[in-house]
Amino acid sequence: MRQFDVPEPDYDRYTNRQLAAVPLAVLAVALAVIIGWFIFTGAPATLGIDFAGGTELTVETSDDPDTIETAFAEDVENIRSTQHDNQWILEFRSDDAEAIEQQADENLSPVEGSDSVVQEASTFSASFGSDNQRTALYGLTAAFLGMAVLAFALFRTFIPSIAIVVSAFSDIMIPLAAMNLLGIPLSLATVAGLLMLIGYSVDSDILLNNHILRRSGDFYESTYRAMQTGVTMTVTSMSAMAVLTVVAYLFGIGILWQIGFVLVIGLMADLMNTYLLNLSLLRWYKFEGVKR
Numbered sequence: 001m002r003q004f005d006v007p008e009p010d011y012d013r014y015t016n017r018q019l020a021a022v023p024l025a026v027l028a029v030a031l032a033v034i035i036g037w038f039i040f041t042g043a044p045a046t047l048g049i050d051f052a053g054g055t056e057l058t059v060e061t062s063d064d065p066d067t068i069e070t071a072f073a074e075d076v077e078n079i080r081s082t083q084h085d086n087q088w089i090l091e092f093r094s095d096d097a098e099a100i101e102q103q104a105d106e107n108l109s110p111v112e113g114s115d116s117v118v119q120e121a122s123t124f125s126a127s128f129g130s131d132n133q134r135t136a137l138y139g140l141t142a143a144f145l146g147m148a149v150l151a152f153a154l155f156r157t158f159i160p161s162i163a164i165v166v167s168a169f170s171d172i173m174i175p176l177a178a179m180n181l182l183g184i185p186l187s188l189a190t191v192a193g194l195l196m197l198i199g200y201s202v203d204s205d206i207l208l209n210n211h212i213l214r215r216s217g218d219f220y221e222s223t224y225r226a227m228q229t230g231v232t233m234t235v236t237s238m239s240a241m242a243v244l245t246v247v248a249y250l251f252g253i254g255i256l257w258q259i260g261f262v263l264v265i266g267l268m269a270d271l272m273n274t275y276l277l278n279l280s281l282l283r284w285y286k287f288e289g290v291k292r
Contacts, residue, residue: 006231008224011279019280023273027170030177037180045180048091048187049077051133053126055097057090058082058119061108071107072100078185082252086111087119089254097123136191143198144168150202159289160209163281167273168201175265189255193262200237200267204230204274212282219286227275234274238267 011019034044049056054077061068068088069076078091092100101118108117151164172194179190211226212219245260 006224006227008220009227009275011220011223011283016280016284019276019283023170023277026269026272027173030170030173033177033180034173043186045176045186046183047129047133048185048190049093049124049129050188051129051136051186052093053095053124053129055092055095055100055124056122057092057097057100057104058087058121059090059104059108059117060084060087060111060114060119061104061117062086062111063109068108072103074100080252080254089252095123095125097121132188136188139195140172140191143195144172147198147202151206154206155209155213157285159281159285160213163278163285164202164205164209166281167205167270167278168198170273170277171197171201171266171270174269175262178265179262184258184261187258189258190262193259193266196259196263197266197270200234200263201270201273204234204270205278208274208278209282212286219283223279230274231271234267234271238264241267 037046038044059068063071065079065088068079068090072090072092074092074094076090077093078089080089081087082089094100101121104117110117147168148161148165151161155161175194175197176186178184179186184190207230208223208226211222215222215225217225241260241263245257245264248254248256248260
C-alpha cells in the first residue's frame with residue numbers, strides 16, 4: 001500500500017494539555033448529547049424498529065413522500081427510497097402490520113400496470129426488539145472489554161493501556177452522538193459499524209504505542225513513523241467508506257450507507273483521538289510519568 005506524504009507535525013510547540021483539549025472537548029459534547037438523549041427518550045439513541053419493535057413496509061406508489069406520510073393513521077418513523085423507481089421503505093412503531101397494509105392499499109396510488117401497492121411487510125415485536133437490544137449490548141461490551149484486556153496484556157502499564165481504552169471509547173461516542181443529531185436510528189446495522197470501529201481504533205492506537213514504547217528512536221521520530229503508516233491506513237479506509245456511504249445512499253441501500261456513515265465519522269474521530277489525545281498521554285508517560 002502506497003503511503004501518503006504525511007507532513008511531520010510540530011508537536012513540541014504544544015503542551016500535553018493543549019493537545020488533549022480538543023479531543024476531550026469533542027468527547028464532552030458527544031457525551032452531553034447522548035446523556036440528554038437518554039434523559040428525554042430513555043435510550044442513548046433513537047432506536048430503530050429492530051430494537052424498538054414495529055413494522056417495515058415496502059410500497060410501490062406513484063405518490064410523493066409527503067402524500068405517503070399522510071396516508072396512514074400511525075406516524076411514519078422513517079421513509080427512504082430504494083434503487084427502484086417509485087418504491088419506498090416505510091417504518092412504523094406499530095406492530096399491527098395488517099392495519100398498516102390496509103391503509104396503504106386504500107390511500108396510496110399504485111404505479112401504472114400494478115394492482116398492489118404493498119410489495120413486502122415485516123413485523124418486529126417489542127419483545128424481539130428487547131432481545132436484539134440485549135444482544136447488541138452484550139456484543140459491544142464484550143468487544144470493548146476484550147479490547148481493554150488486549151491493551152493491558154500487550155503493554156502491561158496503566159497509562160499506555162488506558163490511552164487506548166479512552167481513545168476507543170471516544171471513537172464510539174462521537175459517531176453515536178452524530179447519529180442522534182442527524183436522526184439516524186440505532187439499528188443492527190449501525191451497531192455493526194460501532195463494532196468495526198473498535199477494531200480500527202485498537203489497530204491505530206496499538207501501532208502508535210508500539211512505535212513509541214518498543215521501537216528505537218527519538219519520541220517524535222517514532223511518532224512520525226507511526227503516522228506514516230497509521231494515517232495512510234485510516235485515510236484510505238475513510239475514503240472507501242465515504243464512497244460506500246454516498247453510493248449506498250443514492251441507491252437507497254439503507255444498511256450500507258448507515259454503516260458507512262458511522263465508520264466515516266468514527267475514523268475521523270480516531271485520527272483526532274490517536275494523534276492528539278493518545279499521543280499527549282504517551283508523551284506525558286514517556287517524559288514525566290512513572291515508566292515502570
